[in-house]
Amino acid sequence: AQKITQTQPGMFVQEKEAVTLDCTYDTSDPSYGLFWYKQPSSGEMIFLIYQGSYDQQNATEGRYSLNFQKARKSANLVISASQLGDSAMYFCAMREGNNYGQNFVFGPGTRLSVLP
Amino acid sequence: EAQVTQNPRYLITVTGKKLTVTCSQNMNHEYMSWYRQDPGLGLRQIYYSMNVEVTDKGDVPEGYKVSRKEKRNFPLILESPSPNQTSLYFCASSLFGRTNEQFFGPGTRLTVL
Numbered sequence: 001a002q003k004i005t006q007t008q009p010g011m012f013v014q015e016k017e018a019v020t021l022d023c024t025y026d027t028s029d030p031s032y033g034l035f036w037y038k039q040p041s042s043g044e045m046i047f048l049i050y051q052g053s054y055d056q057q058n059a060t061e062g063r064y065s066l067n068f069q070k071a072r073k074s075a076n077l078v079i080s081a082s083q084l085g086d087s088a089m090y091f092c093a094m095r096e097g098n099n100y101g102q103n104f105v106f107g108p109g110t111r112l113s114v115l116p
Numbered sequence: 117e118a119q120v121t122q123n124p125r126y127l128i129t130v131t132g133k134k135l136t137v138t139c140s141q142n143m144n145h146e147y148m149s150w151y152r153q154d155p156g157l158g159l160r161q162i163y164y165s166m167n168v169e170v171t172d173k174g175d176v177p178e179g180y181k182v183s184r185k186e187k188r189n190f191p192l193i194l195e196s197p198s199p200n201q202t203s204l205y206f207c208a209s210s211l212f213g214r215t216n217e218q219f220f221g222p223g224t225r226l227t228v229l
Contacts, residue, residue: 009156033214045206045220052215091158095214102166104149104218105175106159 003027004092004107011112013082020067021077021110023092032096034075036066039089039109048090051075079112087114118143122207122221129197130229137192137224139207147210148190149174149218150182152203159206165190166212197228 005024013019025034036048051059051066059066067076079086089109097103120141129135141148149164151174161174165184179201181193190209194201204225208218 004158006158031214033216035217037220043204043223045208045223047217047219050215050217093159095216097214102147102164102172104161104164106151108156108158 003105004094006092006107006110008110009108011110012115013079013112014115015084016081018078018080019082019112021079021090021092021112023075023077023107025073025075025092025094027073027094027096029096032094034066034068035093035095036064036075036077037091037093037106038086039091040085041088045091049077082114084114084116087112118219120207120209120219120221122205122224124224125222126225128227128229131198132196135194135197135226137194137205137207137226139190139192139221140188141190141207141209141219142188143209143219144187145209145219146187146212147218148184149208150180150190150192151206151208152176152201153206153223154203162192162205197226199228202226202228 032053034051038046049061049064051068058068063080065078091109092107095104123138150162151159153159160176163182165171207221210216210218
């Protein structure tokens with residue numbers, strides 16, 4: 001079964017608008033971490049934001065925020081004030097595995113295109 | 117500069133010709149991992165290593181081997197490559213623990229003819 005689901009293969013957003021990229025996950029481990037990575041067309045993987053399963057508040061990093069709804073097992077990425085440079089693939093990932101975090105799984109990704 | 121390096125960045129080879137993709141990190145990370153990226157499938161874990169001489173299979177280990185003789189290096193070996201191993205490969209490293217993000221190498225694009 002898929003542990004990470006990203007239901008939007010592609011998204012379009014107008015420059016300066018906000019956009020939400022969906023991510024749902026499946027785990028029976030009470031301790032886990034959720035991550036978002038960006039992959040621009042150049043191919044490198046860039047870490048954006050992290051949310052821990054025990055964190056009470058939603059994570060924020062600059063224009064990125066994570067809408068974490070633990071009961072629904074969702075961890076949506078919100079990008080505010082989109083820029084042309086935000087056009088990229090975005091991957092949601094989960095790390096679980098007791099204290100070592102040995103299991104790290106990715107979703108299939110969402111391709112975001114920012115329109116001028 | 118803290119980084120994960122991979123070599124080569126691009127490789128075209130033929131079926132059955134053994135190859136090795138090297139991976140090295142300078143951050144003293146215990147955990148290292150290999151992924152392959154295919155369109156529509158995201159990144160799938162091939163093997164990971166928790167420490168020197170400690171390795172374990174990920175989700176798609178068939179056709180690959182790894183070794184971890186030194187903490188900084190984690191080479192990926194394809195003993196007899198096949199066309200279905202044509203993919204983009206990433207090496208990554210991190211500290212232990214569910215709170216730690218992985219740092220990725222630049223990727224190796226492999227084509228097996």
